[in-house]
Amino acid sequence: MHFWKVTMASALQNRVNRAPKVASALLCFFFFFFFLFSSRSSRVSAQSSSAVFACDVDKNPNLASFGFCDKSLGVNQRVSDLVKRLTLQEKITFLVNAAGSVSRLGIPKYEWWSEALHGVSYVGPGTHFSNVVPGATSFPQVILTAATFNASLFETIGKVVSTEARAMYNVGLAGLTFWSPNINIFRDPRWGRGQETPGEDPLLSSKYAAGYVKGLQQTDGGNPNGLKVAACCKHYTAYDLDNWKGVDRYHFNAVVTKQDMDDTFQPPFKSCVIDGNVASVMCSYNQVNGKPTCADPDLLQGVVRGEWKLNGYIVSDCDSVEVLFNDQHYTKTPEEAAAVSIMAGLDLNCGSFLGKHTEAAVKGGLVTETAIDNAISNNFATLIRLGFFDGDPSKQLYGKLGPKDVCTPEHQELAREAARQGIVLLKNTAGSLPLSPTAIKSLAVIGPNANVTKTMIGNYEGTPCKYTTPLQGLAASVSTTYSPGCANVACGTAQVDDAKKAAASADATVLVVGADQSIEAESRDRITLSLPGQQSLLITEVAKASKGPVILVIMSGGGFDISFAKSDDKVTSILWVGYPGEAGGAAIADVIFGSYNPSGRLPMTWYPEAYVDKVPMTNMNMRPDPATGYPGRTYRFYTGETVYAFGDGLSYSKVNHHLIQAPKLVSIPLEEKHVCRTSKCKSLDLVDKQSCENLAFDIHLRVKNEGKVSGSHTVFLFSSPPSVHNSPQKHLLGFEKVFLGAQSESLVKFKVDVCKDLSVVDELGSRKVALGRHVLHVGDLKHTLSVRI
Template structure:
């Protein structure tokens, strides 16, 4: 590890010397990034060029080129880094704000934090490591076509127009506006027809109609590539019309490179090139797969380095070295545009200090976005907001005090995280008794009652555990320190001293003890750690979260006999960031919901914080609880056990507020009919709890809108694997939604009137519908309204949208005040794919335009005709 650090430092020193002497043309910052890249690539050997096409590109010391890892994430704040960063709401929650300006600012702030991390990594010898670079593989602009997809939480919802406008705002904020240098490099993923199922993502092949391709799956990518000038694109795992996406004639060559003239870089999704020959079986070996991917314009292989076979592929004539040059030039062009080889005094962002991390402005914006993301789904008899002067509030549920849920996935780690419980406690203060009981798990009512068994653990005559610490991540060699520890309850901040001079990163530990059973029966061990751990009982591995540990604590139930001895071994490894490892013990018990409700009969209100969490939905996860499979869901219904608990609470006749955390649409037919207040709180980031409490107690007037349809039943959904859009999303769904796209209540009311109703009712190509609307806040609270404009299309045997969002705007309007908004809808934006003409074409016929607060709210209507 030390030699690698010295090599990195030496590389920078070497480059500094060469730069001063202006030895090579590529060192002249007066030239364009393209000219410099072309010169640099001309100096490289074939082997050196191929090395630069791996996500972890090695250093080239002779030219002063430092190592660089392209892989970094900034979905909703800089993620996975060893630094504390600001964690904004999950992407789907940010979409619920319907606020491109806020998303633009969030991306700007995140890019600043990323610059600070990159600059500090150079100073501290960490450059070249993963998750400290300036190339971020975000945003995920796949269309959330089916609510069962676990990664839908990473997207901006089901609508291409909303996704495109938010995606463009994000890219422009992240990349900055400097004419020469990028602040950071964004990457649009996963190009282009990709949205589950997760368990089959490495093998499935999709062949959507050309209409669906151009109407649903491509518009947001075109927005980012053509309009926002995104620096990168990531191609998807799956195949498209029989070809892996990263080697698709249609997607990569014809559309991306030729039609859209994309000049940036393309990276594969990680290990996607391996899928060519291992899973899709479209190519015989790595050399053939790598050559075909590069020929189709995939410049980086993220994964296990299938691209190393490119050297042989060139020698075998499968690809020319000139084609390799094209890809490597694209990659170095991005690095030159990021200012990685220039004097820091000349690069606008290279002086960004660490003090921007979690700055006051960034934290304030995270709270603002969390507030704006909250969607009030129901407020019967205006039960909300609750009074802050209640005597007793009972907070229940699996997400009430769950920091994993509020942070989502692809997340950073903030120094402070506010759960719903903490936010409520902070809001009401000491004058209100706030009682917390988890009460229920996500999918079952069997809980763990913790018990202290420290006195039953011993090793070689000493009470407690033998703790061995190693100065590496894999327990290799002899421990550098051994001591006795009474229990395993360890937490360290990054860099904190663990023992002697061992700091809390890049280390491992082993804890060993004999447990003498205190009774006959069963005991449950609960293990939780950051980063990875394994648990052995009598030499048998019973838990393994060594490399994929992001779902919270794991448990193992052991049948025990009184006085029998069981050898326990916990192995633990830590890389970077905070370090923690805890072993807890307890007994399982079944919750009695009626008894629980009776116990708290004196409560003034119940707040149930449930839903689901990133522990259940996400990317390719080993989760198989009822209703969940591999990161996806098999049912969109709220788990029945949570409904059963709320039914018991309902019997008390006390107010119930259901706070639902989720990254996707949940069907709640019983709750919608019987629970008086429902707030959809998503995974709202580090300040989620504060935002939830602000809404519940009236310090913020809710204004979030649903960026996807909340269906009533699983029966409303077509086959998950069917990528045709008929009867999918609000645009084509012919049923009745439980809560429609764009829906969200407020504590005030708004009145809509025409300010300038269109007088023209026949339009042709290149014309624009011009109108204006007045919105008045007629209630007694200041509030935000999201004006939404939809187009209704002619209906015939041909598939066309039933309705389609074409404009929206968030407006802040004080009580009794009004806001005027001008609306312009270009007729050309209404073009749809025509198979006969093989082009986007206007469809003649009768159209409708309606304006309101969601997709089923036509407060203002206007009919018109389009002539082609």
């Protein structure tokens, strides 16, 4: 069973859908042999008991004479020693994810492809579960974790995931290189993979990237260059279309302006590399302005390794090199495809393409052996930092981790806490929520997602420790009557009568609706923003029949046009719960029954259905175009009506903000001969960065909880810059999550870096400080700040 689940399910889910006929045939074949393989593979999995590692000097003392096995040497020395011992054919085996072995040097096979998007995953052949470790903690899907706006939580989750990953590595069930997180901007609400991302805002995505990566890699063991596990930020870059109206990611050319590239798409990756010091970046399937990202030397060698100084390796998305040859026809021969990718800066190919064609490319003079050496050197350096070449891992820093460290009560409680912090209360008629577990004697729980398990954890999932469904969570507090209302989220025919009877006889009704991976997923973008099938009918009819409060719970990655429910007085409350992870049902109940005061905020805009008629997914432009009626994208540029806005979210308390300290004027000193002293400038070029370097100011706010319920509160600092260079109408400068007791207050401080925070990207992609009137926003507060020279 595990053999099929790991190898075939992951391959079909992620890559083979590029060739649907082949995928169907393979799926049928493996189902035919499913039972034959399942029992055998389970036994094999159960026998896994030790980690894969090189330089086992205990078994082969001769290995101690090799420099690459000498822990006292520096990483570069060890890498150099190893590379010079390899033949060309051996070197090429280290260019692919299923890396080869060199027995004469004590190097075993290594599988690079493991995933840990929101917990250790069985997607990818590098990791699987067995009776030794039957499951791992499954945190909320990333979009809900992002809704917590809690930067420390991002890192804490990463640390737990890396602990469980190392524990599984130590018993031979996982690798050390995890291709997570996904930090693409959630540009379009229809994107099936938006659920995997931290949302639509570049700053939030940047903070998430750096935080989660730091947690995963956790370089705090005395070796600042060491890695607990190696993270990977993906998919670089401007990748946010999978399969929409016949346009797929393998053939899509993202036409992106320099301004949008540096203003929107690149910041999370830059932060991931510079602030997070990530060990890997994955290039994407799509082309950007006519070039495949995995064959673009400007993007790879120029930016990632050159400007940002990546300390690690660059890997392709799976089969991307094959895609640029076979699907995009970017080169005439496979050898040319291999050569241009390696010369562009690609170090590792997820897939087998480089393994098949690189030797011929070298012999044909298309790529040098030195370029091969450079690529595998980056790969080996990463493995050395992970301790792979340090011998027996049980004698290393994380060697004592094992099955006892997976699915611990503390880890599972963190999964529940993360879901609670992320849940967003979008509507709450006075007196509706929270429900009283003593006053409410009976509860109707209705909807296609009311009793789901796997739906709660989204994609790139692993086997969770356990599940608590919404029905189970709610039933733990009060007597419940359950009616699915729809057989599934597609909801071809709603079973309205049974649902209405349940609602009519209960003191309160909870409707759990939304989406699942059949609606939004990798290789599956949405066409509409309406709830699937007859869910809207089910909600409206149940609300009419209900005798008590009606709480609508939306389980999804992307937003929906639920204007009908927002304006329906019978729908008294609305919650968005993302895909809330293994403890999702318990977290939902915690919020509904008031043991937790909701504090989540939307990390993406919810648009009306009319949006899809005005905005093709293929249009990458972020900024509006009044001439064509194009409304722009995300809260930073979108000029149309919204159903709910970025940052929306209510709590059970009223919180007031009071500005304590903020300047009204910031002056940037310039040299006497500076051009802006003699001519009127709208902005200041950051090429002259010393002008505002170290120029910063503080903003102090008093935040008070006026209510009777304690809870956390997110403080947002936004800025509306002057109207220069087609700047954003509003953008996020910072956010802080604070806990406030009932009737208590807290002082929140923001430090604003003038060069970084009050700058905008101009039409040519250069960052400049906008001179003139900036308006700072915190809640309902507005403060005008003038920036001048």
